Amino acid sequence: MTDSTDSTDSTDPTDPTAARPLPPEAAGHLEHPDTGRPVLMTATDLVAGYLPGVDILNGASLELRQGELVGIIGPNGAGKSTLIKALFGLVPVRSGTVVLDGEDITSKPAHELVAQGVGYVPQTKNVFPSLTIEENLRMGIFLDPGRFDERFERVVSLFPLLADRRRERAGLLSGGQRQMVAMGRALMTDPSVLLLDEPSAGLSPLNQDEVFARIDEVKAAGVSVVMVEQNARKCLQIADVAFVLDQGRNAYTGTGRELMDDPTVIELYLGTLARDL
Numbered sequence: 001m002t003d004s005t006d007s008t009d010s011t012d013p014t015d016p017t018a019a020r021p022l023p024p025e026a027a028g029h030l031e032h033p034d035t036g037r038p039v040l041m042t043a044t045d046l047v048a049g050y051l052p053g054v055d056i057l058n059g060a061s062l063e064l065r066q067g068e069l070v071g072i073i074g075p076n077g078a079g080k081s082t083l084i085k086a087l088f089g090l091v092p093v094r095s096g097t098v099v100l101d102g103e104d105i106t107s108k109p110a111h112e113l114v115a116q117g118v119g120y121v122p123q124t125k126n127v128f129p130s131l132t133i134e135e136n137l138r139m140g141i142f143l144d145p146g147r148f149d150e151r152f153e154r155v156v157s158l159f160p161l162l163a164d165r166r167r168e169r170a171g172l173l174s175g176g177q178r179q180m181v182a183m184g185r186a187l188m189t190d191p192s193v194l195l196l197d198e199p200s201a202g203l204s205p206l207n208q209d210e211v212f213a214r215i216d217e218v219k220a221a222g223v224s225v226v227m228v229e230q231n232a233r234k235c236l237q238i239a240d241v242a243f244v245l246d247q248g249r250n251a252y253t254g255t256g257r258e259l260m261d262d263p264t265v266i267e268l269y270l271g272t273l274a275r276d277l
C-alpha cells in the first residue's frame, strides 16, 4: 500500500551491483565549501580497488581542513570504507593523489602514515577483545612505549571510562565502550588526522549519541577528523563539511547543514539510510 515504487525505475540505492546513473543535479553540488581554514589533507580523483581490473573508487575526492570534521555518507557498497582505507595506504591506489600537509603520501604504508600523524579506526575488529583496556592502549603506542603515561593521561581525559576500567578485558565491554577503546588506541600516537570508519555501527541510539559527542570533543581537542557513517543524519549534524559518495565517486559536497537541508540528498540518501537504521 505504502510502496509506490515504479517498476520501471526500481533500482535499489543500497544495491552496490545496480548500475545507476548519478543524479544529474549532482553536477552542481561538488564544490568544496571554503571555510577559510588551512587545508590539511586532500584526496584527488582516487581510483582504487582490490581485484585486478575492478575499480571500487572511480575518481573520489575529499578535502580535510585543519580542525574540521569531514563526514562521508552514501549507500552500502558505495566505497566509503575503501576510500578511508585508500587514505591510509591499505588499498592499492591506481591513480589520483593523497596529500598531507603539502606532502604526497599516496600509497605510503600505514605504519609510515601513523608516524606522520594519521590515526585509523577500522569499521570492524577494532579492539583486541582478550586484552585489557590498558593493553589495547599500549598496542596503540608500542613503537614508543616511553610515551605511554603521558599519552594515557591525555586520552583518558577525553574518555574517562578508559581509566576507570583500565584492567578490564575489552571483550567484556559494551559496543559503545569498545568504540571508545578503539578511538583511544588510535589517539595514543597523538595524530593530527583521525580516520573513523562507522564509529556508531551496531550501537543503541543512546550509545550512538555518546560516541558522536565524544568525537566532537576529540575534534575540539584539535584533531581533524574524517568520519564515514551509515547514520547519515547524525553525521551531517556534527560534520563541518560532508560528501555523499555514490558508486565510488562524489555525488554531493557541502556543509553538513547544506546537505541535511538539500531535498535531493534527503530523497536519494537520507530517506534510504534512515530506513536502514
Ligand SMILES: Nc1ncnc2c1ncn2[C@@H]1O[C@H](COP(=O)(O)OP(=O)(O)OP(=O)(O)O)[C@@H](O)[C@H]1O
Pocket (backbone or CB within 6 Å): 016, 050, 051, 056, 074, 075, 076, 077, 078, 079, 080, 081, 082, 083, 123, 230
Ligand atoms: N577486501 C575486498 N576484496 C574485494 N572486494 C571488496 C573488498 N572489500 C570491499 N570490497 C568491495 O568493494 C565495494 C565497496 O565496499 P566498501 O566496503 O568500501 O563499501 P562501503 O561504502 O564501506 O559499504 P558499507 O556501507 O556496507 O560499509 C563492495 O562492492 C565490496 O564488495
Ligand SMILES: [Mg+2]
Pocket (backbone or CB within 6 Å): 080, 081, 082, 123, 198
Ligand atoms: Mg564500510
